[in-house]
Amino acid sequence: MVQTDPAPAAHAAPQDARPGTAPRDGAGLAVRDVVVRYGGGGGRGGRTDPGTTAVAGVTLDVAPGEVLALLGPSGCGKSSLLRAVAGLEPVAAGSVTWDGRDLAGVPVHRRGFGLMFQEGQLFPHRDVAGNVAYGIAGLPRAERDARVTELLDVVGLAGYGRRAVATLSGGERQRVALARSLAPRPRLLLLDEPLSALDRGLRERLALDLREALRATATTAVFVTHDHDEAFTVADRVAVMDAGRLLQVAPPEDLWRAPTSRRVAEFLGYQAFVPLPDPLPAGLPGAPAAPDRYPDPTDDVPPLLAVGPRGLRVLAPHDGGPAAPDAGTAGAVWDATVVGSVFRRGAVEVTVDVALPGADGPARLVALAAPAGSAVPVPGGTVPAPGERVRVGVDPAGCAVVRR
Ligand SMILES: Nc1ncnc2c1ncn2[C@@H]1O[C@H](COP(=O)(O)OP(=O)(O)OP(=O)(O)O)[C@@H](O)[C@H]1O
Secondary structure, three states, X not given: OOOOOOOOHHHHOOOOOOXXXXXXXXXXXXXXXXXXXXXXXXXXHHOEEOOEEEEEEEXXXXXXXXXXXXXXXXXXXXXXXXXXXXXXXXXXXXXXEEOOEEOOOOOHHHOOEEEEOOOOOOOOOOEHHHHXXXXXXXXXXXXXXXXXXXXXXXXXXXXXXXXXXXXXXXXXXXHHHHHHXXXXXXXXXXXXXXXXXXXXXXXXXXXXXHHHHHHHOOOOEEEEEOOHHHHHHHOOEEEEEEOOEEEEEEOHHHHHHOOOEHHHHHHHOOOEEEEOOOOOOOOOOOXXXXXXXXXXXXXXXXXXXXXXXOOEEEOOOOOOOOOOOOOEXXXXXXXXXXXXXXXXXXXXXXXXXXXXXXXXXXXXXXXXXXXXXXXXXXXXXXXXXXXXXXXXXXXXXXXXXXXX
């Protein structure tokens, strides 16, 4: 792999109030109020079939050099939006522009965009170099060869040029497909779940490599995925979609720290939601970080504490004693019963049943058996046993405050 360029400035750009748009000068991709529909029209008996609205009015900008991930559950409209940008799907309403020029009526092959899909669909009769060179056949030979060599290096396949594609692993094939789509220097690369056919470990490695390759070539890209880890690894900004709409667009850290709704937080893997009293208890996230969101005078219901996958700690000593006097939501210390524990990713994760305030029954959550900031995995030197009563406390660093 080659050195990566520094992250583009768009990474740190402050957010515009309108989801999806960032401050910019009109360069790059602008999607405005785009609607994509399938089917529809006249039905039997004079009834009108409304069809399916896959994208229900999306507004989004991608600045030159920026990598944007479209993240959302299956069927939320990610691919439809990507296909509309590519020109593969007609836009029922709204507009797609590049550098201010409306692309309505511009066919796929004249948009200057590259496409890469889940299955790279390499040409089996060409070797690796022949596949990479496919889109740059018009270049003089020396230039073409140099570009192929450069790109094989970028995707970590230096020296693979003469290999037959049938001899490649799944991950190597996707690397070749990436090199092929980068070769013509597309002004925008559209990637639809390019890693989802690969197994988990390979996906994680390739996501990092994909990020490096896009940075190294300063490629502007829109990357569709349903995996938040992948989106966070690859993208400068992540656009969360649900039911055809954009819920939130933000750099990964901001999205994680301050999801704007419960739906976004759920989709990012936050494990529990607890009603918070007004005012917000000191020490919990949200109050100083997002004073505009909490308390919101227009909300007539209190916000929720979203407990992240590592937002709970087993408190030491876990002696089974009663919870602290400030137990409950405000103190964010709760009684729990241990279900089991496992050592994962450098920490002991204890599964606990917790009686959360305001909940009907116990919630099964994961708490780390280590005090915040400690490298020692187990408080008190032992892992609490199944059935043991413990107290768990909220680690503000692993939680967020969200609207219902
Ligand atoms: N060609 C089509 N004809 C009719 N409906 C379609 C068509 N393509 C997609 N849809 C519908 O549009 C909605 C959005 O689909 P889309 O493929 O864009 O979602 P997605 O978020 O990319 O999903 P996935 O992650 O499963 O690929 C879904 O309800 C889907 O069934």
